[in-house]
Amino acid sequence: MTTSVSDTSLSEWQARVGQLEFERDAFIDGGFVPSNSGRRFASSNPATGEVLVEVARCDGEDVDAAVAAARRAFQQGDWSQASPARRRDVLLKIADMLQAEADAFALTETLDVGKPIRDSLTVDVPAAERCLRWYAEAIDKVYGEVAPTATGTLATVRRVPVGVVAAVVPWNFPLVMAMTKLAPALAAGNSVVIKPAEQSPLSLLRFARLAQRAGLPKGVLNVVPGFGEEAGQALGLHPDVQALSFTGSTAVGKAFLRYAGDSNMKKVSLECGGKSANIVLDDCPDIDAAARASAAAIFFNQGEICNAGSRLIVQSGIRERFLEALLEAARDFAPGNPLDPDTRMGALISPEHCRTVSGYVDRARHQGARVLIGGEPLTGLTAETFYPPTVLDEVSNRMEIASEEIFGPVLCVLTVETAEEAVQLANDSRYGLAAAVWTRDLSTAFRMEQALEAGTVWINAIRAGDMSVPFGGMKESGLGRDKSLHAFDNVTHLKSTWVAL
Known part of the structure; x- marks a missing residue:
């Protein structure tokens, strides 16, 4: 249920804190599981210093399991080969459920990140919902091309999903940034492994539960909370990840470019620092x-x-x-x-x-x-x-x-x-x-x-x-674009087919 910020007092929001339950495990292959090592880390409320929950600390072994699950799901085709209309319907159902649970998501975001509840409820959660709806509605309206070749030949150009997409998102807008990565990747038919920032894992783990309830096939979405030098690096170097999207610091963005070069030359899109x-x-x-x-x-x-x-x-x-x-x-x-x-x-x-x-x-x-x-x-x-x-x-x-x-x-x-x-x-x-x-x-x-x-x-x-407007930078602010139809460039390949008639 979504409530108005002005209609809910400080004491009412404080009372709801005690009613909120947090997911604490990684989400891999359709279920919540502890990390393989059993290690955990604290997710704390920045405004009070209070530990909210101890979350699974994923490392390379957990990333291997998540990527393997994503790859299996992609090859099985329940999602990757579903019609665009079918994928649209599931994503719209997820958006509907996110809207219905806006209060819980907003409160989770405020407790985990320290931002005002007025912003979480009126900016962050609605923006995440809009992003899901936009890409859900866009995917069955993206057409291929027929190239202007000579008489006697037919050449077509179409977008195809890359396979397994990794996403690494920052802590300042955890839910919104996750949706800008997830929505186009899922809409295009990919499977996704996403790592939230270690400072803010809770809203994305809550979202995984919601997506599961909405009918997203198992393995299509995997969430691996953990630290950048462990889970993040493992995603960057993984040979079965075909594309990686990152938002964060310029220094880490450069590291992901190196990881891509040292592994399989995966596609990398980066939205990094700014001094606007x-x-x-x-x-x-x-x-x-x-x-x-x-x-x-x-x-x-x-x-x-x-x-x-x-x-x-x-x-x-x-x-x-x-x-x-x-x-x-x-x-x-x-x-x-x-x-x-x-x-x-x-x-x-x-x-x-x-x-x-x-x-x-x-x-x-x-x-x-x-x-x-x-x-x-x-x-x-x-x-x-x-x-x-x-x-x-x-x-x-x-x-x-x-x-x-x-x-x-x-x-x-x-x-x-x-x-x-x-x-x-x-x-x-x-x-x-x-x-x-x-x-x-x-x-x-x-x-x-x-x-x-x-x-x-x-x-x-x-x-x-x-x-509808692409967002991204020049120089050391990154490469590639989030938002708009241009985001599909990050998570699809162009495939040409030449037919001699």
């Missing part, structure tokens, strides 16, 4: 609206977003007015109890990550950056995982704070005189995931869009999107 530039020019059409959107673009989800607008590049003519509006908007993101429906910013994923974020800010301050708001970890809350909205002014693009992905609620302010200087600063980064431009001049907007080295460029918007 948010460019606000003097002729910004609505300063207050742009300031509110810019604040949300860095402080939503505690700043733990790959395409967060973490570099504000503002033209000098409106700098002071814009910063005033931005700081006012930032104050709306005061951290609080994630189960409180009024909370807009929850906990960072762990005390270690909070210390990392704080370290970046401390070093920037010593290098000459000026803190306009925030800048110190919050005390007095349950766990050492709460960090306030932070804005740093007088930042140079040479500073670590402006070049490294912080993955926290920290905004760097850089001031420019011209649009050309703004583009130069924006492109002076090893990342190329996204960028935004705020201007009322259409010619300026499109000249800048053409010059910006980013997979997505927003004009008079930021962090907007739709399932």
Whole structure:
């Protein structure tokens, strides 16, 4: 059942915590099983430090079992050879069940990751459901091709599933990111082995139970919780995995490319780090609206977003007015109890990550950056995982704070005189995931869009999107695309058939 956030109080959400049951084992070949070694690891609530459950810690042997199950399922053909309409119906049933159990999934996500319940319930779970429905409805509408060959021949081109797809997903949007990998892979007829981040395994294990109840054949979906250097590496090196999709850090993305080269040259799609530039020019059409959107673009989800607008590049003519509006908007993101429906910013994923974020800010301050708001970890809350909205002014693009992905609620302010200087600063980064431009001049907007080295460029918007629009990066932000029909490129082969008539 789905409830309204505003209709459910903090005490009611807290009461539901005790009623929630978590899956604790891996999901392999249609059933929940402990790891082969018997080892487990703690999945904890970042907002309190409380251990929620001890989860199976999978390693190479468990990955071998999961991949073998996926391969058997693919070869048996109950799913891979089912009609697109049949696969559509099962995926739509899963989406219906996800919608019906939205409260449980949202609560699981909030407890496991520390994000506000208002976001889990109104953003994360609905986005996961939409993703499933979109690919379910798309798969029986993807046509093949007839190539323009000479008279006397017929050449067809069609998409075929690769076989076993591995997916490794991050902890910031566990359910949503999992669906962007699972939905196109399953819709195309593949079998999947997916590893959730060790910080956030619970919603994906819950989803495995739901998919089983919906009638997904056994072995088609396998979930192997564990650590990257164990389960993740094993998936990257496995010779029976034909494609691997990863979202996470650039360093790990590079490792998966090496694993593919060292094993079977599997297809690899990567959505990695970002340091997205948010460019606000003097002729910004609505300063207050742009300031509110810019604040949300860095402080939503505690700043733990790959395409967060973490570099504000503002033209000098409106700098002071814009910063005033931005700081006012930032104050709306005061951290609080994630189960409180009024909370807009929850906990960072762990005390270690909070210390990392704080370290970046401390070093920037010593290098000459000026803190306009925030800048110190919050005390007095349950766990050492709460960090306030932070804005740093007088930042140079040479500073670590402006070049490294912080993955926290920290905004760097850089001031420019011209649009050309703004583009130069924006492109002076090893990342190329996204960028935004705020201007009322259409010619300026499109000249800048053409010059910006980013997979997505927003004009008079930021962090907007739709399932129909591909998402991914350039440079060290990765390769391949999630979302849209282009995601099928990651999980299918093009197969040509030549017939002499």
